[in-house]
Amino acid sequence: MTAMLSIRNLVVRIDGKEILKGLDLEVGTGEVHAIMGPNGSGKSTLAHVLAGRPGYEITSGTVSYQGRDLFALAPEERARAGVFLGFQYPVEIPGVNNVYLLKAALNAARKEHGLAEVDAFEFLTLVRDKMKLMRIEDSFLSRAVNQGFSGGEKKRNEILQMLVLEPKLAILDETDSGLDIDALKVVAAGVNSLRSPERACVLVTHYQRLLEYVVPDFVHVLVDGRIAKSGDRTLALELEKRGYDWVSGAAA
């Protein structure tokens, strides 16, 4: 069976500075992986590079997604092929309606798979259904993308988009940061509702708090651009207890 995501010796620079220094990661279909690590270790860089954000120089390494060369695809092609990035800082877009974006995104993916545009009524039913799960108010439907949203609303909107688009590979970049405990539970419920043997999820997080609600199959610790340690969920608990210095020291 092909892996969902296979990263080999990935080296990435920003403005000439090496951030990822030979990263290897294998994510199997149906698995949930957590990537933890101290600030500046390269977690967000990894998430952005996988989604295709410009401004990163990939100097070596390969990434294959469902057997395809991920770097051969433009960001929008990755999205349509089922890669979803949940942003740490979701972008406000005044003048563009939430529902319009959702519909355009869904139709772009459907077109890729040879499907007709979604029926307007079915679409709204689907969106309302997922909004209920994410505890998003009706007024959302008439608002602009993330404009004036609180931090928690923005994160819930990211997960709402994910639920509507049903990606094969979700990469969630610090989706838990800035959430109170109730919002965290809502977000976790959203992520869990999408867990299935056909999908995979990479959770990038600083704290293990989220992992109490979305239990990962594997935990990796990223230190200075490389995976320094991998294990099961107990690794996250140990990290919480002993701090990142414990791994940094071990890696040195």
Added chain:
Amino acid sequence: MSTPLTARLIEEYASASQALPSSGAAADRRNAAIEVLRAQGLPTSRDENWKYANLRVLERLRFAPAAGAATATRVSVSAADMPPALPDFARYVYVDGVLSATLSAPAATGAATVTPLASTPAVAGAATPALKADERFAAVNAAFATDGTAIRVTAGTGAATPAGIELVFVASADAQAGASYPRVAVRLEAGARLTLIERHLSAGSDNSFVNSAVTADLARGATLQHYRLQDLAGRAIMFDTLSATLGADASYHLHGISTGAQAARSTLTVRLAGERANLAMAMAALGDRAQVNDMFALVEHLAPGARTTQTFRGISAGRARVAFNGKIVVARNAAGTDSQQSLRGLLAGAEAEIDVRPQLEIYTDDVRCSHGATVGKLDDNMLFYLLSRGLDRDTAQRLLKWAFLAEVVTKISVPALRREIEAHLPGALKDATLQELL
């Protein structure tokens, strides 16, 4: 300070004037206008308020009106060239500045009357302020105009909805054959209300010269919603002068969307002459290829407690230049003035140019004036966010351009007109969801 260009204009006038309609008053008007031009000359790019305009195009055109030219060289304009009719609006169509009875669809508009300008004694309404130096193209219009329209709405008629009038100015003649001179005088009596749509479009030649002059005079408590849509063909030349005077408690909503022509220049002057007068100006301009789209807006606060909100959104692509120069002058007795300017430009091409310039001249202390002016490119973060959701690059860029203009478009309160613009504007997506929800 006569330039060769001005000299040629005066020569053209001398040879064309015999053929121009000239009842006594009209002849006086023409001669007075020519004397203004003889004394002042046409603006040049050395004039501070004209440096962004493309004035070179004037050297290759004919000032005498196309209406006076042999009709054989002119293209016939048909109903198919007209925009879709808007419900509840009386329509008047002018071809090269002359009313076309066959294309017009007048309707009863309550308190509003529409008459040929020539049949009204002078420019209707209160005393017409003397032309300012920046209004010299209105003098060109006064010298050459062959027809004109006076719109008068009588005092406080208590109609449930404002009268609706649509003026469609069609340019069909080639600029070398002659010019088109739309001329409109609007007079709203106390408490009167009017929604006026003013369109400029092309049929036949894509290379017409249009020089329009519009005056609006709002008496106490009158309300004018004025939509100006300039969508001339790609090689057209458009100079327009709009002068409005507002009495006490009058309210003027001016919405302009300018997308066409190779060289367009709008000179807008609004005098807030009465206390608590209110001006809301929302303008959008698009430029692409080598277009030059220049607007100069002078707002004069001449009485206490008046208010101005001015919004401009311009997008420049290709090698185009889009400019908005917004000057607000607050006179000494205009205490309690409240003015807000928000001028924003979007650069959508490496060789494109945007100039946004807010200017404030304040001669009293008791004012609240704010202004913001920014020029930027499409936001990379916004673009990546949309791409990361699977939208293709072209759609994402159009959507962001659309969003940039939304602040102007959403202020259009005639639903059918707003839908038409949403469907038409470059950057708009012909998508029902967008139209319903934006």
